[in-house]
Amino acid sequence: MANDDANLMWLEKYRPKTFNDVLSQQDIIVTILRFVNSNSLPHMLFYGPPGTGKTSTILACAEHMYGTNFKSMVLELNASDDRGIDVVRNEIKDFCSTQRIFATGVKLVILDEADAMTSAAQMALRRIMEKYTTSTRFCLICNYANKIIPALQSRCTRFRFGPLKEEDIRLRLGQIAEREGVVFEKDALETIIQLSQGDMRSCINILQSTFLSSGKVTCSTVYENTGNPSNEEMEQIMDWLNEEDDFSSCYDKVKKMKAERGFALIDILRQIHKRLLTRNMSRRAKAYLLEKLADIEHQFAFGGSELLNLCSLIGSFQIMKTLEVLDAAP
Missing domain, CATH: 1.10.8.60 (Helicase, Ruva Protein; domain 3)
Structure with a gap:
């Protein structure tokens, strides 16, 4: 057993096993325990940023409810892999309709990354949730609740997991x-x-x-x-963006650092965003820059070019400097 633990990734080795191990989500845990202890567990939708304890919380809940019967009473699926309508109609429906001889209470279906399910699969799941509501509970886990169809959201008690303290x-x-x-x-x-x-x-x-x-x-x-830029490297990048009046010179310097250090532009953007929030500058210039950063990040989400977006970033700082001069004029 010790050797098995030694070979485990730390992520799995230190994954929360009980409610007491879950960090920063005490209000949610207290509410779920109240449901469990009163035998009134509803269908649930867990949503929020990654790494905040959503999956660990429902697994701890299942261990608390079923103990040694965990494997026979819980169906755990990653919906990003098993996301088609056939999985809903076959695997999930078979699990919900099968009777357990030596176990009592409701069964539990855990659908991780449910926001990756197709719309057709979500519609089929809605009907199964209604049909087997007396014997089975569902827990949908996702990062973005808006990607779950309203018909499913309305059938679930929603719990938002915020970033950990x-x-x-x-x-x-x-x-x-x-x-x-x-x-x-x-x-x-x-x-x-x-x-x-x-x-x-x-x-x-x-x-x-x-x-x-x-x-x-x-x-x-x-x-x-x-692969993130250090504070010193970010200060150098910010100096180039703020002080270099020549577009080509600034572009060459930032591009060279990116290539030599292997930085991704999206990581540089996030660091710039943090610095802009606390920077003393005119409201119009700050609003303009923040809007342009959002535009560039949006372009990345759809596969935008690193070099073109770097040009857009440098150009935005050039225009920002002009706006600051205009705002400072009497």
Whole structure:
């Protein structure tokens, strides 16, 4: 058993097994426990950012409800893989309609990444939820609730999982690092937390990959391992964007750093966004830049070119400087 644990990814090794292990979602857990203890568990829709405990919470709930009967009473599917209408009509329907001889209570169907299901599959699922509501409960898990059809949303009690609290992530990362013998700098954990944006899964993956690749976890090794620009490199990029009046010169410098360091423009955009929020500048210039950053990110979502979007970013800063001059004029 010890060898099995040693070979596990830390993400699985330290996955919450009980409600007490789940971080930052106590209000949701208390509500679910109230449902379970009163035998009135509804269909549920868990939604929110990745790495916030959605899947771990429902698995902990299932363990609490079924114990040793877990495998016979729970059907767990990843809807991004099994998302067609045939899976709903066959596998899910067969599970819901089958009687369990040595187990009592309602069965549970867990559909992870349900926002990847086709519309036809969601419509078919709506009918099955109605037909087997006396014997089966459904838990739909997704990042974006708006991708679940209204007919399914209306049949579920919705729970929104927000980003985890930084102090909870900091404590859990410290515990994992101590158990695994990780040599780390305190500032490095803060860097991991900032880069992960409340995603515990991402935090643990960064911690493990950085330690295994570098032997220690420092700010510099975290940035190198994740491919994100460091604070010093971001300050250099910001200086070029703000101070270089020649478009071509600024473009060549940023492009060269991106190529040499392997940075993705989307990661640079996120760092620029953070800095703009606290920067002292005219309201019109700030609003313009933030709108252009949103436009560029939207282009990336549809496969936009890195180089063209880099040109758009530099051009936006050129126009922003003109707006600041105009706003400062009497």
